Amino acid sequence: MSSEPSPADIKKRIDELTQQINHYNHLYYQEDTSEISDFEFDNLMDELIRLEKSYPEFADEYSPTQRVGGTITKNFETSAHSVRMLSLGNTYSEEELIAFDERVQRGLGHLDYSYFCELKFDGVAISLVYEKGRLVRAVTRGDGFRGDVVTENVKTIRNIPLRIKGDRIPEILEVRGEIFLPRKEFEKINAEREANEEALLANPRNAASGTLKMQDSGVVAKRRLNCYLYQLLGEDLDIDQHDEAIALLEKWGFNVSPTYQKCQTVQDVLQFIELWREKRHQLPVETDGVVLKINDYGQREELGFTAKIPRWAIAFKYQAEKATSELLSITYQVGRTGAITPVANLSPVLLAGTTVKRASLHNANEIERLDLHEGDTVWVEKGGEIIPKITAVSLELRKATAKPIRYITKCPECGTELLRKDGEAKHFCPNAGSCPPQILGRIEHFVSKRAMDIDTLGTERIRALINQGYVRTPADIYDLPDIQEKLLGLEVSEDQYTKSGEGYLYVSLKKALFALTDGISLTAIDQFLTGVDQEEQPIKLAAFLDFIRETGKKVNENTAVIRRLTDQLDREAFDQIEDFIPVSAVLKSLGSLPSHIYEQLTSLSKIKNTVHDLLFSFQSELSQGYLEKVRKLKGNSFQEGVISNMMEGIQASKGQPYEKVLFALGIRNIGENTAVLLVEHFDTFEKLKEAGREELLDINGIGETLVDSLQDFLNVPENMEIIKRLKSHGLLFESSKEGIILESEKLKGKKILASGKLHHFKRDEIIDFVRSHGGMYVKSVSKNIDFIIEGEDMGPSKKEKAAKLGIPLISEEEFLKNVTR
Ligand code: IVH
Numbered sequence: 001m002s003s004e005p006s007p008a009d010i011k012k013r014i015d016e017l018t019q020q021i022n023h024y025n026h027l028y029y030q031e032d033t034s035e036i037s038d039f040e041f042d043n044l045m046d047e048l049i050r051l052e053k054s055y056p057e058f059a060d061e062y063s064p065t066q067r068v069g070g071t072i073t074k075n076f077e078t079s080a081h082s083v084r085m086l087s088l089g090n091t092y093s094e095e096e097l098i099a100f101d102e103r104v105q106r107g108l109g110h111l112d113y114s115y116f117c118e119l120k121f122d123g124v125a126i127s128l129v130y131e132k133g134r135l136v137r138a139v140t141r142g143d144g145f146r147g148d149v150v151t152e153n154v155k156t157i158r159n160i161p162l163r164i165k166g167d168r169i170p171e172i173l174e175v176r177g178e179i180f181l182p183r184k185e186f187e188k189i190n191a192e193r194e195a196n197e198e199a200l201l202a203n204p205r206n207a208a209s210g211t212l213k214m215q216d217s218g219v220v221a222k223r224r225l226n227c228y229l230y231q232l233l234g235e236d237l238d239i240d241q242h243d244e245a246i247a248l249l250e251k252w253g254f255n256v257s258p259t260y261q262k263c264q265t266v267q268d269v270l271q272f273i274e275l276w277r278e279k280r281h282q283l284p285v286e287t288d289g290v291v292l293k294i295n296d297y298g299q300r301e302e303l304g305f306t307a308k309i310p311r312w313a314i315a316f317k318y319q320a321e322k323a324t325s326e327l328l329s330i331t332y333q334v335g336r337t338g339a340i341t342p343v344a345n346l347s348p349v350l351l352a353g354t355t356v357k358r359a360s361l362h363n364a365n366e367i368e369r370l371d372l373h374e375g376d377t378v379w380v381e382k383g384g385e386i387i388p389k390i391t392a393v394s395l396e397l398r399k400a401t402a403k404p405i406r407y408i409t410k411c412p413e414c415g416t417e418l419l420r421k422d423g424e425a426k427h428f429c430p431n432a433g434s435c436p437p438q439i440l441g442r443i444e445h446f447v448s449k450r451a452m453d454i455d456t457l458g459t460e461r462i463r464a465l466i467n468q469g470y471v472r473t474p475a476d477i478y479d480l481p482d483i484q485e486k487l488l489g490l491e492v493s494e495d496q497y498t499k500s501g502e503g504y505l506y507v508s509l510k511k512a513l514f515a516l517t518d519g520i521s522l523t524a525i526d527q528f529l530t531g532v533d534q535e536e537q538p539i540k541l542a543a544f545l546d547f548i549r550e551t552g553k554k555v556n557e558n559t560a561v562i563r564r565l566t567d568q569l570d571r572e573a574f575d576q577i578e579d580f581i582p583v584s585a586v587l588k589s590l591g592s593l594p595s596h597i598y599e600q601l602t603s604l605s606k607i608k609n610t611v612h613d614l615l616f617s618f619q620s621e622l623s624q625g626y627l628e629k630v631r632k633l634k635g636n637s638f639q640e641g642v643i644s645n646m647m648e649g650i651q652a653s654k655g656q657p658y659e660k661v662l663f664a665l666g667i668r669n670i671g672e673n674t675a676v677l678l679v680e681h682f683d684t685f686e687k688l689k690e691a692g693r694e695e696l697l698d699i700n701g702i703g704e705t706l707v708d709s710l711q712d713f714l715n716v717p718e719n720m721e722i723i724k725r726l727k728s729h730g731l732l733f734e735s736s737k738e739g740i741i742l743e744s745e746k747l748k749g750k751k752i753l754a755s756g757k758l759h760h761f762k763r764d765e766i767i768d769f770v771r772s773h774g775g776m777y778v779k780s781v782s783k784n785i786d787f788i789i790e791g792e793d794m795g796p797s798k799k800e801k802a803a804k805l806g807i808p809l810i811s812e813e814e815f816l817k818n819v820t821r
Contacts (some may be wrong), residue, residue, distance in 0.1 A: 017048040021064040025158040062162040076148035085141045090315040101266035115263045116242045117272045120289040123180030124209045130173040156221035164252045170234040177229030181208040182284040229254040240297045289317035325349040334413045338429040352382045363425040364407045373402040446474045451664035456649030464492045475725035491610040491635040505605040506580035515633035519553035565589040591626045658732045668709040685733035747775025756791030
């Protein structure tokens with residue numbers, strides 16, 4: 001039996017946790033390392049939050065838990081800056097920098113001055129105000145005079161001291177600097193967004209600024225913003241040099257970038273600029289130049305200001321970096337709505353610290369504007385944006401025989417003739433019905449929470465099922481339970497595959513080398529490949545032989561396999577694709593195969609999309625050892641647990657009421673409410689199908705556009721076929737008792753919206769509640785609404801709109817009283 005911990009124990013544990021968390025935060029933010037995993041860190045934090053909640057008497061206002069956010073700020077207040085937040089003059093040239101220095105010299109009348117050089121961090125300027133050593137306010141730059149108060153969000157930045165200790169701390173103190181999203185965090189967020197098919201953030205600065213203005217500080221806390229401080233303001237500081245201020249900031253525990261340097265002459269400054277030109281790309285933050293400031297405060301005062309900018313400081317900006325590269329090919333990507341985006345594949349060049357292999361080309365007009373030809377040498381530029389762009393073509397280097405790029409006329413995913421609407425820049429694929437990325441969009445809608453609610457079918461799984469031909473329409477989902485054995489081992493992530501121009505299946509070089517060798521880890525192979533990134537493939541393979549020797553692992557066997565592979569590649573003369581290698585060559589080198597399989601592999605790889613698919617029908621003929629090696633080649637695959645989990649979700653969805661099914665079909669213009677409305681008037685799908693145009697238009701809330709799209713849908717025989725199949729699988733096409741049970745008619749004919757946080761209902765429950773009492777739940781404020789249920793913190797703009805339209809607001813309690821009375 002455990003006894004209750006004593007208050008002293010609790011306090012001790014709280015102190016212990018606080019210390020540990022502060023230590024790990026320091027390591028993470030200041031030293032860029034971590035000794036524990038995110039998971040372990042979160043556990044420590046959770047324990048501390050729990051203890052502080054249960055024992056508020058021990059909770060410290062400056063505890064690290066104060067940084068996990070959770071406060072919602074609706075509209076940011078503004079606050080005036082005590083001293084105006086100025087901007088800097090800037091220049092891109094050495095000459096102008098020297099001219100600046102001459103002005104300084106003339107202004108001071110002597111040479112006895114020094115510059116303090118810092119990097120110019122590309123983030124969001126912030127002012128932190130401390131009163132009696134405590135952080136009381138964080139304000140953005142705004143217009144220089146007033147900025148937004150973003151204190152709650154800034155508190156989530158773990159290396160900004162909430163309280164500073166030490167002597168000589170003035171009553172009121174202001175520290176200024178730059179908030180930024182570390183490059184690594186930015187990439188992580190974008191990788192996640194890409195996986196979820198969300199729009200990517202353009203660059204770390206926009207991301208930082210967007211994050212800082214978020215309303216929920218809990219979300220801000222998850223994006224690990226960071227901050228460099230570079231300015232100190234306050235009375236009685238007793239310092240008269242900038243380097244002393246920086247030293248004080250460091251002493252008080254502020255994060256100061258260690259990149260600064262004091263320079264005696266402008267020549268030293270120029271050296272500093274050169275020193276950081278390339279090296280700055282290794283810093284955790286994007287930088288776009290160098291700021292040089294006169295170090296002495298008295299001299300600053302002598303020099304003074306122009307209208308907007310100081311005469312004692314200037315920013316030198318590095319030119320956007322440019323490089324030339326060769327255009328290898330163009331890939332045409334198809335979006336969910338069928339829109340086509342061309343992307344240039346380039347020979348790898350080092351630009352602004354990263355290897356660039358691709359550049360966006362936007363649309364056909366851009367290709368025309370550049371007059372792009374095959375094999376052109378192009379100029380690539382990378383400014384603050386992450387995706388580089390092609391700015392020009394070198395005409396001198398164009399070969400006389402080079403052909404102009406001809407824009408594709410057919411969809412690269414499905415082969416359908418592309419269309420381009422008048423006035424639109426982008427081409428699109430009209431084959432909504434069977435073009436894979438477009439199918440994906442529809443299936444995702446079908447399984448989504450408010451539709452069929454099959455949460456065991458996530459995007460990656462759906463994508464795998466579509467690409468491998470198992471799912472094309474919603475009805476196919478319900479056939480999956482009959483083919484479960486085929487799904488076992490089906491590969492989920494297909495990033496590791498690509499198809500050559502002739503349609504052959506290729507697999508990533510990394511996976512191939514991993515599968516072909518024994519005893520060498522994927523990480524080691526990854527590192528090896530990074531080292532030979534710039535080389536052509538045959539050279540990479542030759543270098544890999546040396547690498548095998550160095551590892552000392554199964555040298556003879558591994559070398560022999562790689563030799564087999566290179567021979568195979570020579571024999572079949574495949575096209576070369578960067579970082580990818582033909583699957584058939586890999587499978588043939590992997591071990592001995594029955595001859596009939598060996599002979600078919602290359603041609604089969606033209607019609608299959610994964611190794612799993614390619615070998616599926618031969619499985620019983622392959623040796624256990626061979627299958628073992630193949631497993632190393634495959635992507636993540638569906639295993640029994642995953643499959644039964646998917647099947648459960650599919651089965652459970654059959655209970656969804658008819659209006660959800662109708663909504664799930666994704667008929668254009670039939671949203672959730674319209675689906676409910678239609679089901680109210682026609683309680684079976686048959687009746688809806690038979691309904692005439694007039695009859696439909698008679699319904700309040702149904703207009704011409706909607707009737708058109710409904711009829712378009714009903715007129716496509718394939719759609720009717722899908723519905724027949726869905727019915728045969730037991731989906732509900734009539735309103736039944738399993739749907740929403742009408743509990744009362746108290747809200748009959750009423751249009752209702754809830755806004756703000758409710759206490760009696762979870763997010764979606766209110767919708768069903770309103771419906772179960774005969775009402776209609778709407779999603780936006782319009783003059784047709786009968787009343788709005790006002791939750792906690794209802795947005796001011798909604799309130800204003802409601803007042804303008806004269807829509808009454810009622811509290812949640814009042815609403816419940818009325819309905820349940
Ligand atoms: S000093 C009066 N130092 O650049 C001088 N600014 O164009 C005030 N910035 O709004 C600024 N890194 O947001 C200074 N090391 C640095 C800086 C820096 C970035 C930003 C800052 C300012 C803008 C001026």
